[in-house]
Amino acid sequence: MDQATALQERFGRHSIEYYYEEIMQQSHLLKKTRKVNKWNVFIKQEVQCINSDLPAGEKRHKASELMPNIHTR
Structure with a gap:
């Protein structure tokens, strides 16, 4: 949450909740790969x-x- 707050203060384009969701989603996106079927x-x-x-x-x-x-x- 501290990182989300820092991003919101630095860029200000989105809410703290937006940045928090982006941070939380990032690790999931990096790990989630699908195999060809x-x-x-x-x-x-x-x-x-x-x-x-x-x-x-x-x-x-x-x-x-x-x-x-x-x-x-």
């Missing part, structure tokens, strides 16, 4: 395949948008 690889390949068929300049699809179609495959 077959499902995620499949999703990535399907999204890339669908997006490669789109004409240049058109908005690319996100995996979350395509999930219902991909899931049925």
Whole structure:
């Protein structure tokens, strides 16, 4: 909490609570790594395949948008 207070005093852009949450979250983010799994690889390949068929300049699809179609495959 002391570090969060010091950051708030130095930068002042956010509240002490904001800086505290950022500090607490940092250690979790550094430790949390995910391994590659077959499902995620499949999703990535399907999204890339669908997006490669789109004409240049058109908005690319996100995996979350395509999930219902991909899931049925």
